[in-house]
Amino acid sequence: MHGEAVALGAGTVLNALATGVGSAFAIDAETTARVELDDSGHVDGEIAGVDDGDTRLIRRCVEHVVDRFGDGQGGHVRTESDVPMAAGLKSSSAAANATVLATLSALDVDVGDDAPLDRTAACRMGVDAARDAGVTVTGAFDDASASMLGGVTVTDNTSDDLLQRDGVEWDVLVWTPPERAFSADADVERCKQVAPMADLVADLALDGRYGEAMTVNGLAFSAALGFPTDPAVEAMGHVDGVSLSGTGPSVVAVGDRDGLERVRDTWTEREGHTWLTTTRTDGARVIE
Structure with a gap:
């Protein structure tokens, strides 16, 4: 009994830590999960290239x-x-989605609009597992829904409701500095201080003004979480939107290719990794 599936990474439009409402968009970066089931009753896990990696989430999925x-x-x-x-x-959302779909495939459970389980419901299973594993503060249904469904989603993470989904097609620039930041370690109380700005961002996103929403979100949450705003300011004159992604440290920008390439020339002078990609609208899928 085995199954294999792929899910997508994502960037942030609105961080859900302040109010529970969040928004994210899928990018062309993939996580693959392979699940083999047996009669042992015990699940073990492995993350390729990461010795002693924390496998609680994928095992719980x-x-x-x-x-x-x-x-x-x-x-x-x-x-x-x-x-x-x-x-x-x-x-984490990509790993959870891929693992859930791979396990369902191993059990011969179909996922789809006309199947007993649709992809949104499968996504919620991964969100529940993430909460159980303690790797997320909000449940991250915004991130998980974008990864699973593709495009950009807006969600209420307090109830795991999908408020909006658009099939956007954007070019994307990502800068990832060397340091790492774990979502579960984020200062939630400081994030709640920017709730009025998060409400504004939610209104912009629900109105389809995703680029403006990203930029407001990025400035507010960079300040709340202690990340520099310089990368965003450098990008603003050339892109449609730019934001701190999640709880950092990556910064993502969307816009036309020429503008993003100009920003890339600036961001590559910073320590870390800068790369161009695109959004994806297809979402997660079963391979076998």
């Missing part, structure tokens, strides 16, 4: 799916990813 659709199976889950960990690019 397998357990959640087996609890609902299986018969006490155990097994092994292995993830491999293009999405850097603890960089604000939704690596």
Whole structure:
């Protein structure tokens, strides 16, 4: 009994830490999960290229799916990813989505609009597993929904409701500095201080003004979380929107290719990794 699936990384439009409402968009960076089930009743996990990596989340995803659709199976889950960990690019959401879909495939459970389980419901299973594993503060349904469904989503993470989804097609520039920041360590109380700005960002996003929403979000949450705003200021004259992604440290910008390339020339002078990519509208998928 085995299954394999792929899910996407994502960038931030609105950080949900302040009010519970969040927004994210899928990018062309993939995480693959392979699940092999057996009768052991125990699940172990492995993250490719990460010795002694924290596998609580992916193991819990397998357990959640087996609890609902299986018969006490155990097994092994292995993830491999293009999405850097603890960089604000939704690596945990991508790993959870890919693992959930791979486990469902291993159990021969179809996922789709006409199937017993649609992708949004499958996404919620990964969100529940993330909460159980303690790797997220909000449940990250915004990040997970973008990773699973593709495009840009707006969600209420307090109720795991999908408020809006658009199939956007943007060019994207990402700068990831060398340091890492774990979502579970974010200062939630400081983030709540910028709730009025988060409400404004939510209004902009729900009105489809995603670029403006990103920029306001980035300035507010960079200040709240103690990240520099210089990269965003350098980009503002050339892009449609720029924001701190998640709880950092990555910064993402969207706009036309020429403008993003000009910003790339500036950002590459900073320590870290700068790369151009695109959004994705297809979302997560089962490979086998």
